[in-house]
Amino acid sequence: MDKKLKQLLKQANSLDELVDLIKQVDFSEIKSTEISLIDKSIKKLSQKPEFKIAYLGNYTIEPLPSYVNVFSVSEGIIAGEYIGSYQQYFQELLNPNSPLINYNPDLIYLDISLRELQPKIYYEYSSLSLDERKNSLNFIISHISDWLKVAVNQTSANILISNFLQPNFYQTGIADLNQEYGESEFYLELNLELLRLLKKESRVHLFDIERLASRFGKEQVQNAKMYYIAKMEWRENFLPTIARELIRYIKAIKGYTKKCLVLDLDNTLWGGVVGEEGVMGIKIGQGDPVSEAFLEFQRKIKTIKDRGILLAICSKNNINDALEAFEKRPEMPLKKSDFSAMEINWERKHENLQKIASTLNIGTDSLVFIDDNPAECSLVTQMMPEVKTILLPSDPATYSGLLDQLNEFEKIQILQDDLSKATQYIQNKQREDHKQQIGDMTSYLQSLGTEIKIWEATEEDLPRVHQLFSKTNQFNLTTIRYSMAEVEEFFRDGNYDLTVVSAHDNFGEIGIIALYLVDLREKPYLLIDSLIMSCRAMGRGIETAIVNHLKTKYLTNYPEIQLSATYIPTKKNKPVVDFFEQQGFEVVEKEETGTKKYILKSESAKLIDSSWIKIIA
Template identity: 30%
Template structure:
């Protein structure tokens, strides 16, 4: 019986549609988890998470760990007492401060607004109230240093100006929307907002609000709303902490179009405005295109000959997606689990970053069984529901969007071109030289700090240890941060490596608190140029040693082999490595020119 319960829990945590379970079922799973010995070492990253709400958060906190675990995060939760979040945040001696959270979830409601204008107030009065409101909340948020998920203020159940309450200056809903818009505009970089009004709309107002429950237990939203709230929190947390998925592998037949291209031919597939299904497939392709444009990598995995699979992309006038939108296009007759492994290897990503969408129950079952790390979405039935089906569980949450995100698909295309040429060439050094690579030393600026923080959080393979740094922390350490942009004759890859250092004059050492590098630039020898720059920085400070902490995660094993090549050897302290500040003389040539960006 116990083994069955544990199996049920494991299957639930691998299910991308955990959010579709009702709250009662989730509470049962939470109880199973509290009594199980489920091994989480490989499943998750430990994080201290503080939950501060303007309401009683007991029921939310009960199921929230399940959604964190589903996304690879094992939380230790702290809950603020009801009505005490303001004191908790401001008081540096509070239990919240002692807990030292690595992530804060802050969920006020419209009942917590401080300067609500009177009904029918003039524009000038509303603006005055709005200014005071924003000042209050921004001053409160300044007391939170950790990465923070902030819920915007929810819409009220009753509208004091009736159906125009959201449109007129004296309306309460209008005021709430104005506050939310200003918060979205003015919140510091380490604050990630969740659009509560959108959540409310997705649940439905009648299911969101529960006045009776609020009067009984001080929880204003219904129990039915909790799964969607918990899923939104965990999705945002995964984006902030670098655990979000970033690759969508797609089938073709009955997924991007209706019918089977190999059997039905180009004229026989369903795609285009002539039919409702054909129009639905167009809308689905537009949705997928929008994912690609914000940095989600699309790949094809189809049981077809490649020539036939490519025919709609090259010849069908209604196709929205083009061949160039897929950095990896696999069409053959191998099983899809094998092909997905190959796709992940080509993209240099882990299987736990992959979502697979297919219409075939058999193919979906095979991938679920053989690749449990992959999230599998069965797109069966009405194609008009495909977008809702995929988007419902928030597979690709956004913490921030940077230049590198918008250029990621093109970057992987260039990466594949480089890898293909590398495999064919016999003169690797000549090839690397001919790429004419240039590294640009970047500084912490308003236009770079988001990407630096994002890269440190999201990188898994070339990463010394789990230490992450919020945008506010990087600003404070700006003089100790080295970041590198890489470009070559193919493209500008953006900021691809960040090193956060610390000067320890007592130990005569420059400490590398963390060093990360994007998998997109592996094999480009950038790490050797960076080693030279680190040496130069240490010598300029008059330091003779370099020190770093390397913690194996199961994903960053390549560091183990690289450290000796960079001149590092194990020190007497466990997990710590040291090197002379002078670079080893036998570093391989990198052929990368170094430039410096404006500070």
């Protein structure tokens, strides 16, 4: 590392200044002492960590945590670490007063070295009988399964468990592939069994280090000398790759997934300028390298959409020329219908990005914008720093790989609600057009034929419940971000009422769009702990119907019961600042921060008209 940069990193006076300096660091040749220096500067300038990670294993894990801390702060996340004692990953869980349990991590990362756990498999596989090989596999899976049961019961953490590397060279050489239960088959089955085991738990996930090592270059990931000296499993230049993969999980767990990918058109979705070269002159499809590169890029974008990410267009162009390209170039994988919003005009792009966010009813910080024009990207970055803006390189052959490198669209799970999201936004556009045709709001609401179904959450609903807690900002009265473990605890605890709401109307299914959590522990004084609804369901009275349901369920015919609630203001939940007042709740306390506390007694619990909504409960 450059001496001047190293000195500046030491002398940084603020976290923002440090992050700007970190962006100048070349991590491809960085040394562990330099990473440690940056990590120490982060700890000196930051408050307590917002995301705590426990690193467990049976080899020397350092300095991986320092890499994770440095990369995470660049993503706006202050990570902290607990490094488990060597080979003590089981014992530390079994002791209720262990440092690990007291640390209360948000994430546990477990990486087990097979040469430590089962040395005979690693060193003497060719000498083992068929039964010994299969028994060893069963032992490894049982060992991890037993550890996992304890970890799930003893902690509320999300859990990542690494799989195992296929050997670079089989002990019997190429003959292994023709042997009965050779090494290749053993490792394939081991990793598949591990994957199947981990899929059974909603907050447990596989960390695919085998894939990372293959991508990095397997012969470069391990250093025999360092293993013999210090029991270090991984070569240090592989650690940034592991750390960046961990960041993907951290961002997904924290709900930092962006919601919309916004794209330019000319020299972004296709080669050339459609207004100058004409529809048939732009490059997209088979036949030449440039056209095929843009074809692959569009295919890659399509896979992003399949994760439940919205697509939008922001382009300075003649709208008729642009739309004609989608109509007359059928070889394009992306169709007009794939885009949930379009701003194709000659206005400034940062203004059009604001319109796109408004159309989709999401924050501008939920956008990723890709463009080939440096001036446009620079202006958007200046005017909208919250938007992740990406300037495309000059070679379109690199575009698809650039999308692979993004971690903004990672999700722990892709739910049915994600898969139907683009369709739901198209339906919302149809609803808006219908509203404009009718003109009268009352008639419009009655014409929608909205039905909502309300039921106590089932185990299958919990991933969607967690997603609503993690990602809903506007209609979220308290914005408490409960972890998956906490959601599971509410589900199991009879002292809480965790209820979900789905909706559909004449335009289609809207999916599970709302939930409420009522704390029943202090009867007859009940607390509405959380009331959350997806922004795409706002503005049609569903929220009033839900509160009417709560009033009927808990207050009608129960004069002794009293409902209390809280509104905690954030930058994004201003749309519900007066929601409880509108529903008849009485403000009993208001703090300088804007936090308000409410009560609603049985005699005041009047139902508010939402007769255009049919409730199925």
